[in-house]
Amino acid sequence: MAPNGMLQLWTGLLLRMENEAQLAAILGHEIGHYVGRHSLEQLRDAKSRTALGQFLGMALGAAGVGAAGSLAQLALLAGMFAYSREHEREADRIGQELIATAGYPPIEAAKVWQQLVAELKAEAEWSGDAGSRSIFFASHPDPEERSQAMTNRAATMNGDRGDPASAAYAGQIRGHRRQWLDDELRRRKAGETIALLERLLRQADDGETRFFLGEAFRLRAADGDAGRALNEYAAAETRSDCPPEMYRSRGMLQRQAGDTAAASASFRRYLSLSPCAEDAEMIRSYLQEGI
Template sequence: MKRRQWLHMGCAVCASLAAGGLLAQGDLDYAPPERLARPDAASDEGGLWAMMDREEKNLRRSGLLLRDEQLNRYIQSLACSLAGEHCGDIRVYLVRTPQFNASMAPNGSMQIWSGLLLRVANEAQLAAVIGHEVGHYLQRHSLARLRDIRDKAALGQVLGLFGIAGLVGQVALNATAFAYQRDHEREADRIGAVLMHRAGYSVEESAKVWDGMLQEMRARDGDGATVSPLFATHPPTPERRDSLSAIAALLPGGSAGTESYLTRVSPFLDDWCEDEVKRHQFSESVALFSRLMVASPVAGLMQCYRAEAYRLRGADGDDERALSDYRLATRDGAPLAKAYRGIGLIERQRHRNSEAAQAFRRYLELSPGAPDAGLIRSYLESA
């Protein structure tokens, strides 16, 4: 966690989008630079790359990497469709972590967390995030930030001579660093939008990503500043949505790619939803699944996991909410094993044995080899 936070601070610039400034058509004629050559090892940029190479090596060895070949190829090729001739320089790594995050290092290694893949509804939304990251890469924002931080660090040393003032000075420096970063975010936003437009995606979708995150944060008790490491440095604002909408108006058309996205990720949705529920932050999960249910081909699955979150939260009325969700999720006889299990578990708690038994039987039919099949079988026998 710490390492990742630091990655955001120090090098890879995170995926948050900042409020846009005034837009003109001219801003949208973005011409990407030539392919970035590996910098001289002795330069500051070379040092930055070497350090990122090392991080990438650690990442490659991580047991937390999603190694499915097809999924990796799919997302890599989506990145390629955005990055154009830079495609060969960009390496995508999918990391299994139930939080919303993506980042890109200056050497071309990009991390996408499974929590993000769960939260985006279609290719266009994922393209918005990847496009934004590619924007940072193409503009070499990390290098600019490194130099900026270094300059300010020198200033910090001077302040440090005044003893405790160093502490205050440091806070002030951080504030200026964030302001500086916001300009980069704005630029990456704009580039991301242009790239996704050129690749044939609907720019309108990009605003929705942030809208969704806001909803989830509101579900959290209190200020909700830590749903994602992203928001530590970049509080999302309604202006961001407006600015993205403004860009979208200038770049109309394009597709969302909902079907194609869900087809590719559907084998993994179960795992990712499970990871989400396991965070034990059920109110946030309820908000998330509520959002993902809307007009989605996987609404049933999401409703089923919302029910799981209710069932595990177990507050007043949660069992009823869960039951209703499980039932709706399976109303067309959808083969959602977990929903039947959930119905059975709740009915069993309420001593409605025949309803419980019926649901458990269906669960075991659908999922005879489930890790908890032994437990459920025993419930069935005692029902």
């Protein structure tokens, strides 16, 4: 949240929300920063840090310290645009109060954080880099503490009472979901993406989500992922909303495995469903060359 109240909301976040209540919790949190004047405090602090950094740079430079002076300035400026942990706690409280007042279940605010933490843990397990989000956590309260605090606070409010508006939210994002899922794959954060898609499947087991989970496995390409991808494609095929691209992706895996007959059948099915696809000529060339 900028000092003037400007707010940016990324589509990756919209994809991760399960209902209106969770989106309201995010907006309420950011409004909490604005109401608490956190951005103004942050801006004043940034100006002070900049002035001190310039002074240190000149003083250390005059003393012949050189590179150490630059490092000192970087250390001062590193936290310039990070809200403090107390600011985050206050914004959590204000946001939860706002959604409870609006009639949403305040417990949904805690669920947002639980979902995020689950994705980050999945990514850390996959990548082996437990500190990949250390900058994020450095300026935020401990994730377990934060989730528990919001859960406890919700119990003193409306708890889980209220309409989270899940169906209404799903209807609003339906026309954008496919593009957002494509964008999610391009992030190349396999652990986070797979955790997200598995959670989405627990909400609604549809062909589109099954296909994208298969794509996540195919692109990750770890041991056993080809089989996992094929299993997801097979499940997607049984759903009425299975994307035509499933047949192309399945054909690619079958082609890589040397199963030319199966690959040919998959590619032909893809072309019958999407004859004018951007990659149609490439797929036709595979068929003409005998796969």
